[in-house]
Amino acid sequence: MAATTAVLQSEWTKVRTVRSTVWTLASAAVLTIVISGLFCLLFRTQWDTIEEGARAQFDATSQSLSGLFLGQLALITFGVLIISSEYSTGMIRASLSAVPQRATFYLSKVAVAAGITFVLGVIVSFISFFIGQAILGGDLDTSISDPGVLRAVFGAGLYMTLMVLFAVGVATMLRSPMVSLGILIPFFFLISGILSAVPGAKDVARYFPDQAGSKIMRATIAPDDPAPYSAWGGLGIMALWVIVALIGGYVLLKKRDA
């Protein structure tokens, strides 16, 4: 049994020695922070023209994290590439020859992906939050010590981590980077959002990983929120998706010829 710490170290080396890691993670950070800032600026300058309903929905915390909507696409790309590049380059055969214990190999990869994203995610969330609050200014902003705010900001980091792991699981099942990205990116960028606005599909879309998981990022839950789960409950639903995807990936990795 190859020692797990050695395999973790190896996976860490793999991640840090390719450029795609740097550019996907950097664009995730930049997109999240910049887009969040722009949304905050938009709300602040347009506040007077915003209708009452929307004002009631306004949550300064989630507003300052709203760039994650785009940032998550870069994170998904990171999660997909971490595993599918092994397949597309043929590296998987060298990797599995070196670590034939599929579980050790897979869990190390997942752990490294989770570790990196969690650290980055929490940092980006806090930066995005504080910049967002600064832009929103005295009337609209909120404080990290307000109820639910710390949970929301920290939760954004968890959300990012789970999103990457979901991508890892799906990409392990699909192997091809093109197919994985071709499914995941449109789904989270368009389909999930569209379905959650369609009356009939709304009730189902509510349980999609991104819809359920993003509830953690609101400090205050709107009184008329129809979702029948709490913030943590939503994150739990997302975690279930992730677990299913990861298990699916593992089962196929173990069963399939490399």
Add this chain to the structure above:
Amino acid sequence: MIEAVGLTKTYGSKTAVYNLSFQVRPGMVTGFLGPNGSGKSTTMRMILGLDTPTAGRVTVGGQPFRQLPNAPRRVGALLDAKAVHGGRSARHHLLCLAQLSGIPARRVDEVLGVVGLQEVAGRRSKGFSLGMGQRLGIAAALLGDPEVLLFDEPVNGLDPEGIHWVRHLMRKLASEGRTVFVSSHLMSEMALTADHLIVIGRGQLLADMSVKDFIAGNSTGFAMVRTPDVAADREKLTKALTDAGAQVQQEQDGALRVTGLELPRISDLAHEAAVRLWELSPHQASLEEAYMRLTNGAVDYRSTADPRQGLQQPAGAPAPGGWGMPQQAPWPQPVPQQQPYGYGYGQPQQHPQQPPVQAYAPPVNPYTQPAAPAAPAAPSAPQPTEPVEDAR
């Protein structure tokens, strides 16, 4: 007939090919040899008008390729096996090429038959193995029924049957009076295929002669002599042969390897010494051996340029030997400077600061690895007790 006169190609300050003059004659297979980065591909590309020479010229049938009327009917080439649009079927790929050069579509099915791809002709070439891609490339080369054919590493990816087939195809094309020019790294394969050789190193001509002369000129054959299994006989014969000026080496199985005497003379000497012979066989040196000798020779004159390179590239300094490095050991005829030629991935590029005149002349070799570094844990390489037999 392909004719190169003073052919030179420089890329910026790097010289890929320098002052090459040679002729590739019809009616035989001409092998084109040289280490990686020696300028073989560049030369082939210039023959096909894909690259423009910096100086000199190369003609096919008396005219530069680009001025040849109806070039696809006169010259066929296999350069890069997978220069094929993967989404297109094998037949369509060939059909496109045929239509471009006014070759009837009927011919496409003919060449598909020749290379044995007719069963997969409708399949997209994306799913082709390397060997199938190679066959498709050969089909494209044959399409115009050209009198001049160029093949770059034709047996890449083929299985033994395919290798056998390509070898016979080339010999057949040559016997039909065509000009067949083949580059390859496989010396043993070349020895079976080519009649004539052109060898280049560092972009310069090293040899242009028949395979037979090349082997004879660059290596030594020997005779294998076996006597009845009696030490006294063996010693008597060894003494007689040594006295006659031969070099005699005893093999592990008791046979004698005799260099420097003709077979009939050995026979006579054995007769005089009253030693019966159980075997007396001529052994020709291999093409590989001859090739390595020649290119090693080329490396020998590197000494003139070496010191400067050492200053420029301290990083390339060799480390002391140790681990398992058979590569430093068993070359049969020890040459004073035992530098394996060309760990050269296009070395010229490594020296952009070098004046062009230096880039080609002395074989400068930053990739040279005289010895491997020491690994304390690993066992040291065994020094072979006898040279490894390279001749078959």
Add this chain to the structure above:
Amino acid sequence: MIELQGLTKRYGDKTAVDDLTFTVRPGVVTGFLGPNGAGKSTTMRMMLDLDNPTSGSIRIDGKHYRELHEPLKHIGALLEAKAIHGGRTAYNHLLCLAQSNRIPARRVDEVLEIVGLAPVAKKRSKGFSLGMGQRLGIAAALLGDPEILMFDEPVNGLDPEGIHWIRNLMKGLAAQGRTIFVSSHLMSEMALTAEHLIVIGRGKLMADTTMADFIAENSRSYVRVRTPEPEKFKDALAAASIIAVIDDEGAFEIEGAESAKIGELAARNQLVLHELSPQQASLEQAFMQLTAESVEYHAGGPAAEAGEAAAPAPQWGAAWNTHTGKEA
């Protein structure tokens, strides 16, 4: 030592590898031969536990691959040249493999030096030629200084010097008592490298024998004699009732008698010989003959068809029967 026991692999109803049983022994280079599609690559992938056998088992020094502690220290493999992430440098590629098996980073520099890639160690492998990729793959195989090494088509893309080097590397490693298993399509190269052969065709074991025996069993061998006194020699042969054929150059070709016996015969008759050499067919000829027979034996159908259709050249993939070892 690698032991295969009844190894079988099926894809749907196609059998890629069919009940293979053989042992790859240490101390010699074992060649692994077979036509395209014979199941060589599948077998090698199963040996590395990359593909799961349908049935049968493989033991590496008595253990299943998955039971190996840090497998790179037991078995190193070059499967295909470019099993490499092109965006990673040669050094980092080897480093992440080394780390997973707790091989010191120092060793990475060593193997890069051994294969001659040290000067390009910090370059991304994307720009590597086929030959350089091959050398990097060989470096990865050597990383753990393993007792067992597997090479699939190792000379692909190498230049003559590289071919010479890898051949001697493999022989040297075998001489150290390691187990070396090499597949190749280049018969002439194999003839120079391997001492033992395992030949498969259509997934089945066809030969597991030494190189010399393989050639002797699968082709014609004879003794070639040249003499300045052919008439006297002819009489001597006739007296000993040995049958000989005279070739175009006037040399005798004698089948069914050892060269020693002919030497003694010549000595008794006071005959001068200018050549007395046992001739053996090439490995390629022997291989072609063996596989040709197997195809005829295993598949009657396509044989007749191919013979008809392949006027100028053999049919692809099904044409073992059209070329037997005719070549001189």
